[in-house]
Amino acid sequence: MNRRSSRSRGKRTSSRTKHPPRRRLRFALVGCGGMGRYHARSLLGISEIEVVALCDVVKSRCLAFCKEFFGPKGFKPAVYTDFYKMIARESLDAVILVTPHTLHYPHAKAALQKGVHVLSEKPMVTTTAHARELVALAESKQRLLAVAFQAPVSAEFTYIAELIRSGALGRIELVDAYVAQQWKTITNGTWRQDPKLSGGGQLYDSGAHMLNAMMWLVDSPVKRVFAMADRCGTKVDINGTVSVVFENGCLGSIACLGDATMTGDTGVTLFATEGTIKTGIWGEKLEHFDKSGEKILYPYVPYKTVPPERNFVDAILGRDTLRCPGRYGILLAELMDAIYESIETGRPVDVRHREDFQAFRP
Ligand SMILES: NC(=O)c1ccc[n+]([C@@H]2O[C@H](COP(=O)([O-])OP(=O)(O)OC[C@H]3O[C@@H](n4cnc5c(N)ncnc54)[C@H](O)[C@@H]3O)[C@@H](O)[C@H]2O)c1
Structure with missing residues (x-):
């Protein structure tokens, strides 16, 4: 190895160590019901993200959910009962939709329009027209749209x-x-x-x-x-x-x-x-x-089973492809x-x- 390459390698190493850690991806979880509990547990195990907002139309459920899952870990996500207010106010990287089926489409659409990645519970939507529209929107916004099939x-x-x-x-x-x-x-x-x-x-x-x-x-x-x-x-x-x-x-x-x-x-x-x-x-x-x-x-x-949220985060970070786009x-x-x-x-x-x-x- 010549001196030049040795010096430049040293420089690269030191600049890497000084580089601030990558910021965590800002996630919102929508729907604090039965399946929301699985997603919350899974998301808490992913170090590259932080759940900054929770949304459920039933405020008491959302607050109890927040207390049960996020409080003990020292997190304080903002609590919303209106999805559209949350999308307008929060600066989000991604949302996970865990709500009744026909709500996936309008919420996914609003999120994608704002440039937010979407992981939807199944079924992604309930009509072909909505499915095609969302996929086209995600492509035009260069955002990920995935379905959380296990x-x-x-x-x-x-x-x-x-x-x-x-x-x-x-x-x-x-x-x-x-x-x-x-x-x-x-x-x-x-x-x-x-x-x-x-x-x-x-x-x-x-x-x-x-x-x-x-x-x-x-x-x-x-x-x-x-x-x-x-x-x-x-x-x-x-x-x-x-x-x-x-x-x-x-x-x-x-x-x-x-x-x-x-x-x-x-x-x-x-x-x-x-x-x-x-x-x-x-x-x-x-x-x-x-x-x-x-x-x-x-x-x-x-092979290892990868939770859908892990695959979604890895795909956002460019480390993997979506298994269920x-x-x-x-x-x-x-x-x-x-x-x-x-x-x-x-x-x-x-x-x-x-x-x-x-x-x-x-
Ligand atoms: N992948 C799986 O194995 C699996 C298992 C169960 C459910 N699911 C899916 O998860 C989704 C939710 O199912 P669930 O069993 O958790 O239902 P659930 O009824 O237990 O929970 C749904 C939650 O959404 C909330 N909600 C309703 N309208 C809302 C709105 N406009 N904005 C925000 N929150 C709203 C409800 O208050 C409720 O807390 C469905 O798509 C379902 O098919 C997937």
Whole structure:
């Protein structure tokens, strides 16, 4: 090494040590209900961010939430009951939307218009037009728009995606998925059974995890659907079945049960030419069978599950790509529009895609 390079290296090192630490990203969490609690815990574990604002229409809930999660850590986020006041007053880098489904669109739109990154709970929105509009807005503002599905960031789905990418699983010929929950009983009297706030029933709630997981794994959008549903005396779909064919020719069979007696069970099985995979709609389990049907015991999974918030922050900081970008919000909305049309008309419906989906999974 010559003296010049040695000196300049020394200089760089000292200037690096004197450089002030990067400021923390300023986050707001919107919706201090059940799922807000998961996001709060996760956000508190991310050192590169600070939650500077909380918002919930129920002030007492927001204050109690603030006291429970942020007080003990010495944080004092500002508390709001009006999202638009918060967006106008606070200088934010990102918001996390954990509110009833139909509120995601107006809040995401207002945030993106102000140049704020958005991580939305699922479903991102409840109409195709809204999904396309938000994705276009995020692109024009050069801000991130992501959906907080857990499965795509799970170690299990990363393992399966790698098996598919490497060709080890062969071609997926059929996918079978189900979710069974006491959804009708648990959500009775809540916004989830009010179409104005939910946009739909169990198919748009836990069903969203299942449909997104299938499209993410099969790595292809759905082309055609034939759906049936039973509202079981409510205003939204409770039990539903959907037959699908994906753009790549794979077939799919879906059962979404909201009036089950069991508290919760899910499954996604990929039947492929070189083996079979069994997992769950949240990536909560993994079984791998080889081509001869033998179970591969304890498959080695060299990946870590990354919480959606961690992936979102890493993507903002340019360290990672989004595992579930807003584009999946479009795919789900297009699929759901077709599913509900099929339920209403009693006929198979082609899913109306506008994009070309060659490179599908991020
Ligand atoms: N990823 C998952 O596994 C998972 C699990 C549960 C819920 N979710 C999603 O999280 C979101 C919230 O569900 P939840 O179970 O927490 O519901 P919840 O009813 O427990 O909480 C929603 C909160 O939003 C608040 N809210 C309503 N309107 C508001 C507004 N205009 N501004 C601010 N806050 C408002 C309510 O007061 C409530 O505190 C939904 O999109 C749901 O699908 C995801």
